[in-house]
Amino acid sequence: MQYWSLYFFAKFALYFNHAIKFNWYLNLLLAICVSFSFRRPRWRIAQQSIALIAAIALLYYESSLPPPARLWAEAGRMSSYSFSYLLELFARFINLGYVLVFGVMLALYMLLAERLRFSSFVFVCILCIPLLAQFGWPGQKQHIIAGAQDPGVMLNTFYAEEQDRHLSLPSIAHAAHPFDIVILQPGELGWDDLAFVDAPYPKFLNRFDLVLLNFNSATSHSAPAAKRLLRGSCGQVSDSVLSEPAAAGCALFPSLEQAGYDTAAVLNHNGRYNQFAATISAYAGTKAQEGKWGAVTMHGFDGTPVYDDYSVLSKWWNRHHAHAGGKPIALYYNSITLHDGNTLANGRAINSVQSYKPRLDKLLADFDHFITELEHAGRPVLVVLMPAHGAAMRGDQLQAAGMREIPSPKLTLVPVAIKLIGFAHTKESGPPLEVKHATSYFGVFSLLAGLMAEDAKQAGGKPWSERLQQVVETAFVSENEKIIVMRDKDGYIMRSAEDLWIKYDSN
Template sequence: MKLSGLGVWNLYFLVKFALYYYGAIDFNVLANAALAAMLAIKFKAMAIEKVKHIVGAIFAVVLLYKDSWLPPINRLTKQAGNVQDFSFGYFLELLARVINVDMLLALFVISICFWYTSQWVRFTTITVIGLMVVGWQDDDSQSQVENNVVNPSTITKKQDDTQAQVVTQATQSPDQKLADFYQQQSLLTSHFPSQVNGELFDIIILNICSMAVDDLDTIGVSVTEMYKDFDVVFSDFNSATSYSGPAAIRLLRASCGQTSQTALFKDAPEQCYLFKNLEKLGYQNNVVMNHDGHFDGFKDLISKYGGLDSTPFDIDSMPVAQYGFDDSPIYSDGAVLNSWLDQQAKNCKPCAMYYNTTSLHDGNQLANRARMNSQQSYPIRHENLFNDIGKFIKNLEKRGRNVMLMVVPEHGAALKGDKVQFAGLREIPSPAIVSVPVAIKFIGPDVKSYSQVVIDESTSYFALSELVSKTLQTNVFGGNNSVASLFENLPKAPKVAENADTIMMYVNQRPYIQLDGGDWSAYPQGK
């Protein structure tokens, strides 16, 4: 047994260095160095040598997957049933997004250069140097996260309490910062009045799947222009997750502070459920969707964990506008909303209605149209959706009823994708996916009009619950109070987002992620 060069295995490490430089993968230096060390050992017995390469190949594949940004294997196995529902056309569409032509050409060039120069270049030396450089960069990056920018020793002892608090926060590790965030959020609870003060009003929440600020920028739509007829716009609302089920649960539990992903699927105190709080005030809860709610058990999730156990409004007779990525029917938003208004809204005074639409979901196909890439059809589907919402608002105004209308996207569509996740992939709740545009409109004959308020600071669901509570206590619809007063001192929220085994949080004004409880690393920016 002796040490030798890595031979053709150098190509594996060179390719990984290129992918790491491109930002397509992470790089576990210790694990990769251990693999290189094992492969450098040359055994005299040919049988053992062959076994070494077979074992090395297995470890190399596992390590490449582990270093990639792909979802953990256990996540894939849990989602296997959902993936089976994908239509064949949607599979082909996803495959086209995964294959990056520029990356393939770069890998081809690296391979040819390796074979051409391997006769006189000692690539094992280059691999060792590469491991050392990546290891040095990794240590430097990790020390920045752990030590942060502010050094307490540079602050004089004559600091006031505010300075001391800033220094303490700045020198926290990400894990400590996350724990403190959830501890602070656990203290937040909305306190609803015992009765509505003034004119009764309906509360309608339109929960839109797949619409982030970044998606609107991609298709050239201005947030303020889209919401030009709304009273308030939250331009940096944190959806706190990038999946529909958890997003809906977080919205329906808005009356308490943000919890961890795990806590979402456990019972919560009754005062946390927004619609249960409204029910105590005499509201009749309504659930309306433009889909059947079967995918990923969505309908059951909002009932079991969101406190909405009302029977969904019957939509089977509605016109089909699209077909989903699983070929299931997606009904016309305008037809569903206006049918509810005509048939069911008249039976409840006041109404609390939760509407969920998947019209913008990735993989959808427009009905009675030739097959189109779902990213290309996104602008069309978006325009159709907001035309329908606009007509619904006009119908609400014609009825003369007082309504607090809230448009709350679940998460983004990831139309552009980035270095880490191809377009449409939302496994990691990146800022581009969780920063969604929320808007609220007060509809009623006596509501005082005023100029639109745009809130640019990061906010989240608890602020919406507080806003509902304030509205219940303020006679806005009686014409005696301005809507503007409702938005004073609304709670802000740091941008923390979480999926199963994946957390995103800002450290030093830069997004960092933690995968599977491992080390925190900076989320690569740019395409």
């Protein structure tokens, strides 16, 4: 077996540290195969080549890396990544602690290889792992769920309940003072990311009337998050349904247009990656516009320009209202300022993690500046901050930092905030009201429907305590294709790509 022992001992170390799964019978089969010694060089070379390919494939299968199908789908798009960003991504998978441990293991092997038969230890360890797992260690954090409550039944019940949720947006054709709507959807902004950069509750959020502390974006990828937002006037659907046309009344922006709004979609990027602009155009029912009129403040991982958020928003808003004839506008705005791989224009070369905080400060300052401009304009406006997903600034035991395949709560719990500008009755001065129960898109747009049924300048108005009842609760279910994370009474559970439910520790 020779140096193959090192491969297995390294996997034992990773498994006992919960970094990988361990398929004991496939590893046993591999260990048996590499134990045979062939005299003929051709047979030996063939054996080692096949074993090497199998060993790499097995390690990949046991890791938390994306499934090969997704990796293959991303391969074409990865060709557009800059070389520096590819190096940065590669470096994230190098754990210096593991490198040190493996170095010590190599040194011990070289010292003791002549005295000990390491292959015997390998077989003993492989056979002991399923026995240890029976006693709940070390695979305790990945126990298959079993018991009276079937997660599959819970999930189907959730979808059935969500299927009955539909909003009817009232017409504003006869409203004396209709309000504009601005929905800001930045990517890669989660509560956990804010905590990572020592900004757990940015001062910017104090500008709002309402902050949702437990909002679930339901996905950790940008395009699905945009789709879910743009069909948020109905309940949450499974990932597979997102590719189908939205049911009647579930397409938010076409419904707003029918209610009497002009609708628009603006991006601070070109939207070509993963055909994002085409997706927005299809779901919003209006052509997504690239904010070319804005100043270029950074470049994306593919070298394309990323435009200044304030200048894009301000110039578009002022230009639109100069020619709109007074008709209210519903604007969807998507920003990739915080996306992984962005490089600051005219700045020193720093990686995405180091530049995240400066980019965050810039994004929030731009949004703050734009809200101030809206306040001075004298028009009633509803502003909604609704991030698409988090950035995964730090990983967990099943997913490395920067990876977003598993839609964990670190990725999908995002800061959502709502502000009323120019309304007759807004919240009194002071910190924003906080909604602590679990919410998602339908709850936010239920509040929007309630506001549309009123006149922004009418003398009467519902108190905030009554309005908050419209922000309905939605159970935590997040999904990326086959992978689903759900919250039950004992914590989080996950349906893996292999269709197994396991306990999920997000710490």
